[in-house]
Amino acid sequence: MSTPVDVRIDRETPVPLYHQLAEQLSAAIARGDLQPGDAFENEVAMAERLGLSRPTVRRAIQELVGQGLLLRRRGLGTRVAGRQIHRKAELTSLYDDLRREGSGDPHTEVLVHEVVTDEVAATAMGLPADTPLLRLLRLRRDGDRPLAILQNWLPPAYSDITREQLETDGLYALLRAKGGKPVVAHQRIGARPPTATERKHLMLTPSQPVLTMTRVAFDAVGGPVEYGDHCYRAQDYSIEVMLDER
16 A cells, blocks of 8 residues: 655746656655655556646656666556665756866856847746847866866846856856855756767867756746756766665
């Protein structure tokens, strides 16, 4: 018999419903409200109880399956996993990361600084498609070594961030200074061959891949903070995942 988890869905915030649900279900497992081996409420019952669509609930559950928090087995249903995978997902900029690791010379070249409309970025942040956004395209270096091409779109609240500020400080430090502290984000990581422009800026050969990351981040009250689409020299970047056997 499964135990329903108390979930509070806020339909006024731009944070996606599936993400709100996944975060609260994950927190319930972390608190021990659900124990390893416990049966998990099926998606039909959960959708009806919370007034959500089945695809929304299914996506939230799949997020937890992907994190190793739930196990789905044919004929046995969905159960809480005994093994949990914790991804350390600090909401920082690459500039912050370089400083934390003791890099002596993080440097940014601002390639584009302009106000535009972009339907994809605006929609990702829950804004009208015609919202004016500050588009930034930056080349991040560590000394003379190119590391990443960083493309971001910022909502109007942060459109007064200047080119000069971006050349001397990290984007997230500038956002925090304006009250824009990202506390929740949806991030996707992948890999692909570099484009001709990326090969030029990152000093890559056609056979060397780039690591890609897209991220949409929101503040504590659900307000959009940024949408990012970045690529990194794969050989210079790593992702750390901590495995905790419970």
